Amino acid sequence: MKNFLRQSWSAVLVGAMALSVHAQAQTEDFRVGFVSTDRIFRESNAAKAAQAKLEQEFSKREKELTDIGTALKTASDKFEREAPTLAESQRATRQKQLVDQDRDFQRKRREFQEDLNSRKNEELQQVLEKANRVIRQVAETEKYDAVLQEAVYINPKHDITDKVIKALNAAAPGAK
Structure with missing residues (x-):
């Protein structure tokens, strides 16, 4: 999603730059602002609330995966210690079980991600x-x-990110 946004805004940036040059030639009152989307995603209350919501929503599954991973590691370590003393059929059976458990664990982890x-x-x-x-x-x-959200360089005097974060934080949490 971030790459898509960057590509989209790159096209907007080129257009805005052309507009800026054209407008500068016509008048000195052309005002450009810049907003850091990354800072909004890190610092705004809306982004922090979204992160907290995701943590709450996924924490149980994450703990379950951690527990499964720990149990699998313990079982694997136990097998490594006991393998030399096991009969060939027992060793093959337990090794197959561990491989199956690991495959299942990897699938669950991938689905979770x-x-x-x-x-x-x-x-x-x-x-x-x-x-x-x-x-x-x-x-x-x-x-x-014009307000740009991506740029190679912006003079800090044009950065309005703080104003946007402050206004975004002041907006009602449930407002759309």
Whole structure:
């Protein structure tokens, strides 16, 4: 999702730069602002609430996976210690059981990661939508002609991220 956003904003950046050059030629009142999406995702209350929601939603499954992994490691260590004294048939049976358990564990861990990533993308998308609304409000209120979310370099005097985070944090938590 981040790469998609960066690619999208790169195209917007090129257009904004062209617009900026054109506008600069026409007037000196052209105002550009910059917002760090990464900082919004790290510092805003909406992003922190989304992170807490995800942790609550996935903590039980994460603990279960940790417990399964610990049990599998213990069983594997026990097998390694006992393998030399086991009969060939017992050794093969236990080794097959461990391989099956490990395969199941890897599958569960992969499913967990996919579910977590999917939900994280959903939550971050909601935060981004709220942030974009706030960015538009700040831009309209303070008469910005363009606000960029990605750039190679921005003069810090054009960075309005703090204003956006403050406005986003002031917005009602459930507001859409």
